[in-house]
Amino acid sequence: MSIFSIHTAESAPEEVKPVFETGKKRYGFVPNLWGALAEAPAALDAYIALGDSFNKTSLSNVERQVVLLAVSAANGCTYCMAAHTVVAQMNKAPDDAIAALRDRQPLSDARLQALRAFVEILIEKRGWADESEVQAFIGAGYTRRQVLEVILGITYKTLSNYTNHLVDTPVDEAFARETWTAA
Numbered sequence: 001m002s003i004f005s006i007h008t009a010e011s012a013p014e015e016v017k018p019v020f021e022t023g024k025k026r027y028g029f030v031p032n033l034w035g036a037l038a039e040a041p042a043a044l045d046a047y048i049a050l051g052d053s054f055n056k057t058s059l060s061n062v063e064r065q066v067v068l069l070a071v072s073a074a075n076g077c078t079y080c081m082a083a084h085t086v087v088a089q090m091n092k093a094p095d096d097a098i099a100a101l102r103d104r105q106p107l108s109d110a111r112l113q114a115l116r117a118f119v120e121i122l123i124e125k126r127g128w129a130d131e132s133e134v135q136a137f138i139g140a141g142y143t144r145r146q147v148l149e150v151i152l153g154i155t156y157k158t159l160s161n162y163t164n165h166l167v168d169t170p171v172d173e174a175f176a177r178e179t180w181t182a183a
Helices: 014-027 032-037 041-054 061-074 078-090 095-103 110-124 131-139 144-167 173-178
Strands: none
Touching: 014 032, 014 041, 032 041, 032 078, 032 144, 041 144, 061 078, 061 095, 061 110, 061 144, 078 095, 078 144, 078 173, 110 131, 110 144, 131 144
């Protein structure tokens, strides 16, 4: 059991209430993750800002979801795996790629697999990828810019993964159909 609460519009700190309104307009509801992060308004602001920045990267919508699902799977985050499975589907990620990411299996698309492998290397090695590993990522058709954009995605998703672990954030109804359990 967590010592944290999932804030609602009524229980959230005053400075978070306008952010919750933005969430309602953006998604039609305030995600439970936002309710968890509302305990520390600066953390919620950082999460939203990181997400907005990650969405401005040169990675495609599908590639961004590969990063977010790969991070969430590596970190065992049930909330984010459910949420980003739904978002990946909305972004027309291939069903087999989503299934492979959820099952922690290789992706059939070589370029997306290179992206996923690079994410996992960075997580496992805490950023200390060998030059050959960076070159393999670039050799798969990515750029030096995208190396740093992947790090941005890892940072963004790690903030939510760790929060969800500590808070035990319940999966929102909108994502419940894609509930996931770490192997």
